[in-house]
Amino acid sequence: MRKGARSWIWLGSMRSSRCADRLVRAFSALAALVSIAALVAIAAFVVQGALPFLLAEGGSAVVGSRWAPQAGSFGMAPLLVGSAVVSGLSVVLALPLGLLLAIFVHTRAETRGGRCARTFLVILAAVPSVVYGLWGLTAIAPLVRRLAPPGPSVLAASLCLAVMTMPTIAIMVDAAFRRLPRATVAGAAALALSPETAIWKVYVPAIRGAVAAAGIVGLARALGETMVVLMVAGNVVQFPTGPFASIRTLTANIGLEMAYAMDRHRSALFACGLLLLVAAMATAGAFARVERRVVRR
Numbered sequence: 607m608r609k610g611a612r613s614w615i616w617l618g619s620m621r622s623s624r625c626a627d628r629l630v631r632a633f634s635a636l637a638a639l640v641s642i643a644a645l646v647a648i649a650a651f652v653v654q655g656a657l658p659f660l661l662a663e664g665g666s667a668v669v670g671s672r673w674a675p676q677a678g679s680f681g682m683a684p685l686l687v688g689s690a691v692v693s694g695l696s697v698v699l700a701l702p703l704g705l706l707l708a709i710f711v712h713t714r715a716e717t718r719g720g721r722c723a724r725t726f727l728v729i730l731a732a733v734p735s736v737v738y739g740l741w742g743l744t745a746i747a748p749l750v751r752r753l754a755p756p757g758p759s760v761l762a763a764s765l766c767l768a769v770m771t772m773p774t775i776a777i778m779v780d781a782a783f784r785r786l787p788r789a790t791v792a793g794a795a796a797l798a799l800s801p802e803t804a805i806w807k808v809y810v811p812a813i814r815g816a817v818a819a820a821g822i823v824g825l826a827r828a829l830g831e832t833m834v835v836l837m838v839a840g841n842v843v844q845f846p847t848g849p850f851a852s853i854r855t856l857t858a859n860i861g862l863e864m865a866y867a868m869d870r871h872r873s874a875l876f877a878c879g880l881l882l883l884v885a886a887m888a889t890a891g892a893f894a895r896v897e898r899r900v901v902r903r
Contacts, residue, residue: 652883655876662870667877673843673854675863680874684845686881688853691846692760692835693828696767701821703768704775709805711776712783724780731773739837742766747838754850758840761849766834771824778823782816783809819896826889830882832857856882 659667663680670681707727714720743758746765751757790812794804810817840852841862854862856878867875 649883652876652879656873656880659870659873659877660880663874663877667874668881671845673859675867675871675874678870680870680877682856682874682878682881684843685854685856685859685878687845688760688839689829689835689855689857689882689885692763692767692839692853692855693825695760695764695849696771696828697821697825699764699768700772700775700824701817704772704820704824705779705810705817707772707776708779708783709810711780713801713805727773727776727780730769731777733770735770735831736833736837738766738770739833742834742838750850756840756852758838759850759852760839760846763835763839763853764849766838767828767831770831770834771827774827775820775824778820779813779817782813782820786812815896819893822889822893822896826886826893829885829889830857832861836861 659680667680667682668686669683670679671683672679672681673685707723711720711723711727714723742762742765747757747759747762750759750762750765786809790808794808799808835855836858839855839858841854841858842852843854843859844851846853860875860878863871864875
């Protein structure tokens, strides 16, 4: 092939690659704009629905302790506290289990057991939440009832949410182990540390920011979960008085009452959704802050 022909072919390939790069950048920007527009639209929709209730009640409903729509009382404090307690307890249970599972998967990555465990985690993360709720209602709640009635309770819902969020946490921590700098791994090997000592003294401290970020993601998923808490938490509007108390969360409250709610009641449920949206944004902000610290390190 002549030199001139080769040059034309090279120039053509360069132009096609530049065109492909521009298309990728354009579609990436479009996807980002669509995501931002969707978030703004959802927030505007929720605020519009909650505005009549907020103008009438102000912030007093957030601290109110009685939710009784038939009596015109829309206190959201028990729902908010119930959501926080169940979500927080589930992350407290799921985070150490997820870390241990990630350590097992990482240290046994080349073995059949490690590959099976990673597949198991992926499958668990993909199981629909209603399946976890059904399992909790028929298996976990009866076990809790043997300890103390009624069964559906803070503890039962937290256990189900912990099992549901644990795979996500384990997968994120395992990914952080894979991203460990080679210098860190080489340093542990140079010190002739045992595998267990290297993990707990070197690797885990090196990824503690990623572990915290995984916990925040698990908390966000637990806060937004509806089916599990609707089926297993008991759906009693009251402040949690212990692990065996039945409660209702914000998400379960919306899921139970939105189908028949009207006027002020409907607007109050939108206000519950607005509280959840604010909590989700706060959790996302915390995740972004932790992630920036991890990147800087």
